[in-house]
Amino acid sequence: MAAVAAATxxxxxxxxxxxxxxxxxxxxxxxxxxxxxxxxxxxxxxxxPQKMRVNSTGAYNGFKAALLxxxxxxxxxxxxxxxGFAHLPWDQTAGDNLAHPAVDPLVQFQNxxxxxxxxxxxxxxxxxxxxxxxGMGTDPPHDPEGRYPSSGEQYLSSGTERLxxxxxxxxxxxxxxxxxxxDFGATLTITLANGDVKLFKIPPVSEDGEATGSVMFWxxxxxxxxxxxxxxxxxxxxxxxxxxxFDDFTIGxxxxxxxxxxxxxxxxxxxxxxxxxxxxxxx
Numbered sequence: 458m459a460a461v462a463a464a465t466x467x468x469x470x471x472x473x474x475x476x477x478x479x480x481x482x483x484x485x486x487x488x489x490x491x492x493x494x495x496x497x498x499x500x501x502x503x504x505x506p507q508k509m510r511v512n513s514t515g516a517y518n519g520f521k522a523a524l525l526x527x528x529x530x531x532x533x534x535x536x537x538x539x540x541g542f543a544h545l546p547w548d549q550t551a552g553d554n555l556a557h558p559a560v561d562p563l564v565q566f567q568n569x570x571x572x573x574x575x576x577x578x579x580x581x582x583x584x585x586x587x588x589x590x591x592g593m594g595t596d597p598p599h600d601p602e603g604r605y606p607s608s609g610e611q612y613l614s615s616g617t618e619r620l621x622x623x624x625x626x627x628x629x630x631x632x633x634x635x636x637x638x639x640d641f642g643a644t645l646t647i648t649l650a651n652g653d654v655k656l657f658k659i660p661p662v663s664e665d666g667e668a669t670g671s672v673m674f675w676x677x678x679x680x681x682x683x684x685x686x687x688x689x690x691x692x693x694x695x696x697x698x699x700x701x702x703f704d705d706f707t708i709g710x711x712x713x714x715x716x717x718x719x720x721x722x723x724x725x726x727x728x729x730x731x732x733x734x735x736x737x738x739x740x
Contacts, residue, residue, distance in 0.1 A: 490678045492520040492632070497662055498670035504592070504605045505672050513607075513634065513674040520632045520676035520707070527680060529630065529709035532567050536587050536611045536704060541565070544589040544611050547599035551586040559587040562613075564622075566708055571625045577688055578619035585615040585703070603669035604702035607634035616700040620689040627651050627683035630709035632676025636702035638662070640669045645701070646690040647675065651683055676707065 494516030498505040507514075521531050536542045545551060545559040554560060561584050564572040576584040589596040590605040590612070606612035631649075638645050639661035647657040659675065662668040689701075 490523045491657070492516040492523070492674070492676045493659070495638075495662060495671060495673035497668050498603075498672065499667060500670045501603050501666075502601060503670070504590075505670060510672050513672045516674040516676065517632065517634075520630075520674070520678070523678045524630060524709040527630075527678060527709070528712050530712055531707050532570075532710050533705050533707040534564050534566060535606070535609045535706075536562070536564075536613055537609045538611065542587050542611060544587045544596070546597055547588065547595045548597055551583050555582060557586075561585065562587055564706060566710075568710055569625075570628065570708065572706070573623045573625075574613065575621050575623060576619055577621040581618070584620045584622075585613045587611055588614045588702075602700070603637035603640060603666075603671075604700065605636055605670070606702070607636060607672060607674075607704040609704075612636070612702045612704040614700060614702055615689065618691050618693075620703075622687045622689075622706075624685050627685045628708050629680055629683045630676070630678045630707075631684075631687060632674065632705075632707040634704045635659075635673045635675065636704065637670055638673055638701045640666050640671060641693065643691045643693040646688075646692075648688040648690065649677070649679070649682075649684040649686070650688070651685040653682060655679075655682070655684070678709065 494512030494514070496505060496510045496512050498509075524531055534540060538544070542562055543558040545554060545557055549557075551557075551560050561574045561576075564574065566572065574584045576582065588604070589610055590601055591610045595601050604612070604614060635645070639659065640663050642661045642664040644661055645659040647659070649655040649657075657675075657677075659673070662671050689703075691701075
């Protein structure tokens with residue numbers, strides 16, 4: 458599937474209007490499929506209803522279809538308590554709780570693949586913190602400021618200019634949901650690195666918070682260019698600018714072939730049986 462440029466994708470707004478960002482996602486190189494869709498909200502306290510997440514859901518479905526076309530299945534981590542993730546209550550700041558397990562968590566995928574959340578900005582000691590929103594409010598009650606999970610009750614919140622995700626082995630596919638991205642004029646940059654560096658840009662959806670709570674999905678299947686780290690950047694200082702919510706990190710795993718040993722054993726049994734049958738006929 459061809460790479461999708463954000464500038465050509467109509468973006469549905471919560472009230473039925475549409476808007477096109479002033480810049481597009483930089484397309485991937487040959488061998489890479491990029492998927493991007495965003496649905497505009499305007500609520501600071503309530504999640505955008507699922508039925509209005511047309512573009513982001515479409516991008517996610519396209520990403521999963523590309524994985525399947527490349528003989529891979531999707532492996533998603535949603536930062537949920539059931540997955541082993543603690544959350545930091547809203548009345549506690551991450552900077553004062555750097556030792557809390559919700560700060561810069563280790564993400565565990567299947568097949569031993571791990572991703573460490575961290576910061577690549579020396580000015581900030583943390584990359585992200587897991588927060589909780591259960592659909593009715595935060596824990597404890599607090600204005601979520603447009604941030605909430607794309608599914609479930611927990612998500613990764615990041616206010617750094619350089620959120621980095623470091624994998625323990627190179628991967629060739631990654632997708633994520635972003636909520637409340639670019640509502641105050643910040644451009645989100647995504648950098649993939651493993652020797653070679655690829656840079657993508659996601660333009661802001663509004664300048665002064667009018668598109669708060671918007672939902673986006675971005676994903677890439679880079680068949681020929683595996684990468685071992687992902688860096689999310691923002692062109693606004695985190696103290697005065699945007700804080701984003703990230704959720705449902707997804708990678709692809711190769712679908713295993715049928716058990717080769719079992720097939721070989723079955724073939725050996727068949728050959729042995731056929732040989733015995735021939736011996737009986739000869740005798």
